[in-house]
Amino acid sequence: MANMSYKCLTCGAELFWKADRNAFVCDYCEDSFTLDQLQEAGQTGEVDETKVQKAEELMEGEAAVSTDGTVGNNLVKYSCSHCGAEIITDRSTAATICVYCGNAVIMGEQIINDFAPDFVIPFSVEKKKVMEAFKEFSKKPLTPKSFDCEKVVDKMQGVYIPFWLYSGTCEGDVDAECYNEEKKRKGDYDIIKRDFYAVKRRGKVNFEFIPVDASSKTEDEAMDSIEPYDFKDFKPFNPAYLSGFLAERYDEDQEKCYPRAQERIENTTLDLIKDSCPYDSIHIERYDKDIKLSETKYAMMPAWLLYTTYKDKKYFFAMNGQTGKFVGSLPIDYGKLVVFSALGGILGAVIGFFIGG
Ligand SMILES: [Zn+2]
Ligand SMILES: [Zn+2]
Known part of the structure; x- marks a missing residue:
């Protein structure tokens, strides 16, 4: 063979x-x-x-x-x-x-x-569905008429993206200045009363499978935005799942990708500590953190990707192959945009245009 x-x-x-x-x-x-x-x-x-x-x-x-x-x-x-x-x-x-x-x-x-790889999440969104979603997505009022969605959608590829999954613990230790605020109206005046607290918090967070994509070729931000993947569908890796799809192996090792996981772990730990502070305002004065990684797994996750070029500009569409969540951008017909801004609908139109479902 x-x-x-x-x-x-x-x-x-x-x-x-x-x-x-x-x-x-x-x-x-x-x-x-x-x-x-x-x-x-x-x-x-x-x-x-x-x-x-x-x-x-x-x-x-x-x-x-x-x-x-x-x-x-x-x-x-x-x-x-x-x-x-x-x-x-x-x-x-x-x-x-x-x-x-x-x-x-x-x-x-x-x-x-x-x-x-240790694990794989097999595709559960079929190509027909993702093509329909893309067609629906490109039916935006500002999409140029000459942007041939039918033709572009053929370039949609099912790709297994390599991910590192970090597990371990993070201990956070925080000093914060917090206050609660009370507003009262007295005659012609607003009276604001603040009670200040010096807060110390310490907490340990167990984390499992913090994902970071391990391919230099996929756009990190796009991958982050089609997350999360649901790890209940993890299967022990078997190459049979790859047949009929494209797959990338990692080209950035677990050390290289770790800073992105570290940032997420530290931010999440701090958020959890903040959540435990029942105050109107929390000002962090010191945050010490200590991460201990227990193990790092290597997994392949499914994504539908479409790269296309329109008038020399690159556009990108990505859909989570497990959950169907997608992100993307499309060309804008600036002629139509002028009409839109004249109508005062510009802000809503542009924002709605860049962010998919
Ligand atoms: Zn047969
Ligand atoms: Zn052949």
Whole structure:
């Protein structure tokens, strides 16, 4: 087995993970199988390290862009195990779809050893649904007429994004000056009475699975804004879930990504401490924190992504592949915008325009 894929137990064709059926489905005979059924039939999905296909380096000047639409510029090549075509892809791609034969190609060497994920959340939002959501989203009053949503939506890709998940404890120790305020009206005067308190608070927070995306290619802010993922759907990682999707392995290690988790943990701890202070005003004078990480897990989470360019500007749309939450921006027809501002609706229109559901 050069690349990895899962075969239909009825006809032997390639199987793909189908979100709407929550199963692996054969496009030819329509049969579907659970992971258990495949494993019982001997398709363990375990990666045989001795047999994984290694990426081949490109010759100088051989290719400037990937054939599979993955972004990045650190390119290597694989050959498709089904049709033999050469697939130029980014070095950190862990799964792709062969553009020539449409079959799933899973890069075994990108999901073993140091790159083996602990968990995966399988896609539960199907492509049809995300395409409809995007079409609905682009029916905005300010979208230029020439922005061809039907054409753009074809570029929508299901991508497994690598995440680090940090767990541990944070001890926070706070000195704060707080007050409660009382307002009274006396004759012609407002009288404000403030009672001041010197407050000390100490608390320990256990945190589990604080996620930080581990790919330099995804926009951190977009990933943050399609969170949260619901960790109840965590499955032990199995490469079978990747078939039919793109997948990125991490290219930023857990140390590099940690500061973003740290910031979230420190802010959350402080917020919880503040919540325990029943005062009208809280002014933090000192905040000491001590984070102890217990373990860091590596997981792949599903996202629908669409990058497009309109009149030389880049636009981005992302949807959480588990919950359907989305963010994005669309081109604006400035001619229409003028009409809108003349109508006085500009503020509401522009804000409503940039922030999706
Ligand atoms: Zn079949
Ligand atoms: Zn192929």
